[in-house]
Amino acid sequence: MAKFFPIGQVMGFVFSLVLTFVALLVYFTDMSMKTGMIVLLVTAFLQAGLQFMIFMHAGETKDKWSIYSNIAYGFGLVIITVLGTLLILLWDMDM
Amino acid sequence: MEFFERFMVPHPSFLIYMSMVLIALVSIALVAVVTYFKLWGYLWREWFTTVDHKKIGIMYLITALLMLFRGGVDAVMLRYQLSMPENAFLTAQHYNEVFTTHGVVMILFMAMPFITFFFNFLVPLQIGARDVAFPRLNLISFWLFFMGAMLFNLSFVIGGSPDAGWTSYFPLADNEFSTSVGTNYYMIAIQIAGIGTLITGINFITTIMKMRAPGMTLFKMPMFTWSALIANLIIVFAFPVLTVALAMGAMDRLFDTKFFAIGDGGMDMLWANLFWVWGHPEVYILILPAFGLFSEIIPTFARRNLYGYNAMVWSMILISVLSFTVWTHHFFTMGQGAMTNSIFSITTMLIAIPTGIKIFNWLFTLYKGKIVMTTPMLYSMHFIPLFTLGGVTGVMLAMSAADYQYHNTMFLVAHFHNVIIPGVVYAMLAGLTFYWPKMFGFMLNERIGKATVWVMSTGFVLAFIPMYITGLDGQARRMYTYSEATGFTTLNMVSFIGAAIMAVSFGMLVWNIWYSFKNSPRNIGSDPWNARGLEWATHTPIPSYNFAITPDVTNASSEAFWDMKKNGVEIFKGDIKKIHMPNYSGLPFVMGVFFFILGFAMIFSMWIVAIIGLIGVLGCMVYRTFEKDEGFYIPEEEVKATEKKYEEMYKKRGDK
Numbered sequence: 001m002a003k004f005f006p007i008g009q010v011m012g013f014v015f016s017l018v019l020t021f022v023a024l025l026v027y028f029t030d031m032s033m034k035t036g037m038i039v040l041l042v043t044a045f046l047q048a049g050l051q052f053m054i055f056m057h058a059g060e061t062k063d064k065w066s067i068y069s070n071i072a073y074g075f076g077l078v079i080i081t082v083l084g085t086l087l088i089l090l091w092d093m094d095m
Numbered sequence: 096m097e098f099f100e101r102f103m104v105p106h107p108s109f110l111i112y113m114s115m116v117l118i119a120l121v122s123i124a125l126v127a128v129v130t131y132f133k134l135w136g137y138l139w140r141e142w143f144t145t146v147d148h149k150k151i152g153i154m155y156l157i158t159a160l161l162m163l164f165r166g167g168v169d170a171v172m173l174r175y176q177l178s179m180p181e182n183a184f185l186t187a188q189h190y191n192e193v194f195t196t197h198g199v200v201m202i203l204f205m206a207m208p209f210i211t212f213f214f215n216f217l218v219p220l221q222i223g224a225r226d227v228a229f230p231r232l233n234l235i236s237f238w239l240f241f242m243g244a245m246l247f248n249l250s251f252v253i254g255g256s257p258d259a260g261w262t263s264y265f266p267l268a269d270n271e272f273s274t275s276v277g278t279n280y281y282m283i284a285i286q287i288a289g290i291g292t293l294i295t296g297i298n299f300i301t302t303i304m305k306m307r308a309p310g311m312t313l314f315k316m317p318m319f320t321w322s323a324l325i326a327n328l329i330i331v332f333a334f335p336v337l338t339v340a341l342a343m344g345a346m347d348r349l350f351d352t353k354f355f356a357i358g359d360g361g362m363d364m365l366w367a368n369l370f371w372v373w374g375h376p377e378v379y380i381l382i383l384p385a386f387g388l389f390s391e392i393i394p395t396f397a398r399r400n401l402y403g404y405n406a407m408v409w410s411m412i413l414i415s416v417l418s419f420t421v422w423t424h425h426f427f428t429m430g431q432g433a434m435t436n437s438i439f440s441i442t443t444m445l446i447a448i449p450t451g452i453k454i455f456n457w458l459f460t461l462y463k464g465k466i467v468m469t470t471p472m473l474y475s476m477h478f479i480p481l482f483t484l485g486g487v488t489g490v491m492l493a494m495s496a497a498d499y500q501y502h503n504t505m506f507l508v509a510h511f512h513n514v515i516i517p518g519v520v521y522a523m524l525a526g527l528t529f530y531w532p533k534m535f536g537f538m539l540n541e542r543i544g545k546a547t548v549w550v551m552s553t554g555f556v557l558a559f560i561p562m563y564i565t566g567l568d569g570q571a572r573r574m575y576t577y578s579e580a581t582g583f584t585t586l587n588m589v590s591f592i593g594a595a596i597m598a599v600s601f602g603m604l605v606w607n608i609w610y611s612f613k614n615s616p617r618n619i620g621s622d623p624w625n626a627r628g629l630e631w632a633t634h635t636p637i638p639s640y641n642f643a644i645t646p647d648v649t650n651a652s653s654e655a656f657w658d659m660k661k662n663g664v665e666i667f668k669g670d671i672k673k674i675h676m677p678n679y680s681g682l683p684f685v686m687g688v689f690f691f692i693l694g695f696a697m698i699f700s701m702w703i704v705a706i707i708g709l710i711g712v713l714g715c716m717v718y719r720t721f722e723k724d725e726g727f728y729i730p731e732e733e734v735k736a737t738e739k740k741y742e743e744m745y746k747k748r749g750d751k
Binding site: 073 | 365422432
C-alpha cells in the first residue's frame with residue numbers, strides 16, 4: 001500500500017508548511033536582529049533543500065551524482081564569492 | 096529633427112565619417128551581390144534557419160573572423176597612435192573609444208564565438224552524437240550572440256562608442272562622466288550576447304552529460320570535449336554574475352538607480368568586484384578550450400597518445416575551481432588590506448600549478464614522439480614557449496606587493512596579450528587549420544600556413560616584448576600620447592612595426608584560404624592528417640546525421656578512431672537504421688531581430704519601441720510553447736543511398 005500513497009510528498013508538504021510558519025514567527029514575535037536572521041537563514045536553506053529533494057526530484061534518477069555535485073559546486077562558489085566580496089569591500093577595506 | 100539628434104556621433108572625425116561611408120557601401124554591395132545571385136532563399140533555408148551544429152558552428156566562425164579583422168584594425172590604430180610622441184592621429188576621446196571597443200570586440204565577439212565554433216563543430220562529433228541536446232536553443236544562442244555583436248559594432252557610427260575601457264569601471268561609466276549613449280551600448284549589447292553564451296553553456300553541458308556514444312565513460316572522452324565540458328561549466332557559473340552586473344549598470348544609466356553611483360549609498364567598487372568575479376573565470380573559459388585543442392593536435396603530430404590523460408583532466412577540474420577564487424588580483428590597488436591581497440596572491444599563484452602540469456604533459460607527449468611539423472603543430476610549438484613566458488609574467492603580477500609597481504602599466508597589457516595571443520588565438524588558428532579539411536573538404540596550403548605562423552610570431556614578439564620594458568619604465572596603460580622626454584619612442588615604434596607585421600600575417604591567413612580554395616586537391620579522403628579522435632571517423636563533407644551508425648566505443652580508448660584504424664577495434668556495429676533529426680526553424684532569427692530592436696531602443700531610451708521589441712521576444716517564446724515540433728526521420732533507404740554516394744565519390748576521385 002505504501003506505493004500508492006505518496007507519504008514522502010505529504011510529509012514534505014507538511015514540513016515545508018512548518019518551516020514557513022517558523023519563518024513567519026520572525027515577523028510576528030519580538031526577536032533580536034541576530035536571532036531573527038539565524039532563524040530565517042536556517043529555515044530558508046532547509047526549505048530550499050526540501051523543495052529540491054522532494055518536489056524537484058533531485059535524487060530520484062541515475063544522474064543524481066551529477067546533480068548533487070553540480071549543486072555542491074555552485075554552493076561552494078557562492079560561498080567563496082560572497083565571503084570574498086565581504087572581505088574585500090567591508091572587513092578589510094581601509095576607508 | 097530633435098528626435099534624430101540622439102543618433103549623431105558626439106565626437107565625429109574624418110575616420111568615423113569614412114567608416115560610415117564604407118559601412119554603407121559594403122552593406123549595399125552585400126545586399127546587391129546576394130540579390131544578384133538570388134541567394135536569399137538559399138541563405139534562409141540552409142543557414143539562417145539551420146539547427147545543424149556544424150552549420151551553426153561555421154556561422155560562429157565567420158562572425159569571429161570578421162570581428163578579428165575589426166578588433167585588429169583597432170589594434171593597429173592604437174599602436175600607430177603610440178608609435179610617435181605627441182602623435183595627433185587620434186584624439187584622446189577617439190583613442191578611448193578605440194581601446195574600449197578593441198577589448199570588448201576581441202574578448203567577447205572574437206574569442207568567445209571562436210571557441211563556441213569549436214564547441215559546436217567538434218563536441219557532437221567527438222562524442223558520437225547527431226546534434227546537440229537542444230538544437231533549436233543552439234540557434235537562438237547564435238542569433239542572440241550575433242545580434243549583440245552587430246549592436247555593439249553599430250555604436251561607432253550611431254550615437255558614439257563606449258569609451259570607459261573594456262572593464263567599464265564605475266564611476267567613470269556612470270552618466271555623470273560618460274555622457275554619450277556609448278556605455279549603454281556596452282551594457283546592453285554584451286547583455287544580449289551574454290544570454291546567448293549562457294544558453295550555449297547549458298546546452299553543451301547537457302549534450303556532453305547525456306548524449307555520449309555507448310561505452311564512452313567520462314574518462315574516455317576526447318580531451319577537447321573535456322575542456323568544453325569544464326569551460327561550459329564555468330560559463331554557467333560565471334556568466335550570471337555578468338548578467339546581474341550589466342543589468343544593474345544599465346539601470347544606473349537608464350533609470351537613475353544608484354547601485355554603482357558614488358553618491359546616494361551606491362558602491363562604485365562593487366562594479367569592479369562583480370566584473371572580475373565574472374572576468375577572471377572568463378579568462379579560463381577562453382583558455383581551456385584552447386588547451387583542449389592543443390591536446391588534440393600535439394598527440395596527432397607527435398604520433399603517440401597524450402601523456403597523462405588523467406592528470407590533464409584533473410588539472411582542468413582544479414583550474415575550474417581555482418578560477419573562481421582569484422578575482423581580486425585584477426584590483427590589488429583598490430584599497431583593501433594586505434591580508435586580502437595576500438590571500439588572493441596565493442590562490443593566483445596556485446593556478447600556475449595545474450597549468451604547469453599541462454605544459455609538462457605536452458612536453459612529455461612530444462618526448463620520444465615522431466614529430467611531424469605541420470602548420471597546426473607549428474602553432475603548438477610556438478604556443479608552448481610564448482605562453483609560458485606569459486604565464487611567468489602572470490605570476491609576477493600575482494605578487495600583490497610587486498603589483499603596486501606595475502599595476503595599470505603596459506607591463507600588464509603585455510602580459511595578458513602574451514597569454515591570450517599565443518594561448519587562445521594560436522589555438523584557434525591551429526584548430527582552424529587542423530579541422531579545415533573536415534569542414535570544407537580541402538586542406539590549407541602548408542607552405543603559406545607555416546610562413547604565416549612565423550610571421551605572426553615575429554610580429555607578436557616585436558609588438559609585445561617592448562611593452563614589458565616600457566611598462567616597467569612607467570608607461571601607463573590607456574595613455575593616448577606621451578612626450579619625447581619619456582624615452583618611450585623607440586620601443587613603441589618597434590611595437591607598432593610588430594603590430595603591422597601581425598596584420599600582414601592575418602592577410603596571409605586570408606590569402607591562404609583563397610589560394611587553397613583555388614588550388615588544393617579535393618581527393619584527400621576523410622582523414623588527411625592521420626588523426627586519432629572519433630571526429631575523424633565520419634565522411635568528409637560530414638553528412639547531416641554525422642554517423643550513419645551510432646559509434647560504440649566500449650572496446651576503444653579515448654582515441655577511438657586510432658583504435659579502429661590501427662588495432663582493428665570495431666566501433667560501428669549493427670545495421671543502418673532510420674535516423675531521427677531535428678527540424679529547421681526560422682523562429683530563432685525572428686527572436687534575435689526582436690532582441691536587436693529591444694536592445695537598440697533601450698540604448699536610446701525609446702521606450703515604446705523597446706516595449707514592442709520585448710513583446711516580440713515574449714511572443715516568440717509563447718509561440719514556441721504551443722508549437723509542436725517532433726523532428727523528422729531520415730528513412731533507412733536514404734541513409735544507405737547517401738553512404739553509397741560517398742563510396743562512389745571516394746572511388747571516382749581516387750582518394751587515399
